Amino acid sequence: MEISGNYCTNCGNAAELRRIDGRYIANEVTSVLNFDRGILYTIKELLIRPGVTVRKFIAEDRNRLVKPVLFIIISSLVYSVLRGLLHFEEGYIHYENPIDSTATVMFEWIQNNYGYGNLIMGVFIAMWTKLLFKKYSYNFYEILILLCFVMGIGMIILSAFGAFQGLTNLKVLQFGGMLFIVYSSWAIGQFFDGKKFASYLKAFFAYVLGLITFSVGVLLIGYLIDLIFKIGE
Template sequence: MVNCAHCNTDITLNYCPQCGQSAKLKRIDGHYIQHEILHILHFEKGILYTVKELLLRPGKSIRLFIAENRDRLVKPIVFIIISSLLYTIVNHTFHIEEGYFHIEDMKGSSTNAMNEWVQSHYGYSNIIIGVFIALWLKLFFRNSGYNFFEILILLCFVIGMGMLIFTVFAVVEGLTKLKVLPVSGVVYFIYSTWAVGQFFNAKKIGGYAKAFAAYLLGLLTVSLITLIIGISIDLLIKH
């Protein structure tokens, strides 16, 4: 009999009956690293399965994740960070300097500095953007029964898929030199509107229109707040 290193409970079998901690941790070696990578990519529960489900049935898959089974899909925060990181790597590899916000003639300004931070930290900035879109969705679908945090989980998955869409177009542009990345924005909005509308069981065009409007207003709200904060900082510095 040994004591659990995590909660000090007596362990008689392979796992702690209190917290589930393994009685003996395996050493980290090549086999361990290989197992972890395969676990992340596993088609039944990992990234590939999550992408497949979010492509084919996003609304239903996310509803099931929230209400019934949270083991089949990759955790939403992990998903949005991984997909954002993938886009950042591709973006820097091919030197594609396209971002969510592109403000001309403001070099050296606080607004431009904030815009550059967004383009360098898509994982964090996407979560922030998701917060504002979630506020509008909560307003437009206030009778849906979903709370703000559940809607935020929805957006982590949807925005994560959006970053993968951007990544695919960025790779095509990087390899072919064709300016196709702007098209990804259109595809992203179509996908987002469809996925969000499906999540809320929108059966009429009005439901999808609300999903599109909430998404657009959320992005505009973030842009406006960024501009106001940047201008305010510049004014304070000058005075």
């Protein structure tokens, strides 16, 4: 295909790719760490007006925010890296069982892979959110997008508290966990109807019930796997 100008009129790609050099890397970093778009803009908007921001992302503009799945994976990775460097507590999901079991292994995997673990937890929270806010027109996947952003900010909050704990040895991570739940309830409630107190209350129950359901699900799956292996012995 013959191309005139700097970009292909068919696919929009540049006619000639620029060579990767120091300036290219600097531009890429700047584009990510940018208050007009990118990761810092996403964090700022989700901290100030989460409900409005996610509604706009779903219905109007999907270019300025970091993609939701990537956002939760990046924020969870930040938490995991800081936990490894600063050696603060095991995590905001902690399960102890003196007896080796499949459930123990599963929870350990979640603690070491928060990005994927949060996505799975988000599915359970989304189901309860959809149930409690059933009169609204948002589908399950749109609610899941909301939760990716909300839980991503939650991991940023935990990262900040965890880093502070690791540097000062003050046990503050539990307060970060409480703030995580408060923020999640506020953000979800604001997304649906920020003018009604009932929205925030339902958001709180959706989040907590989602976590409980997720944890019970892991325990049940672990128990069934252990039972199957025990019967097969």
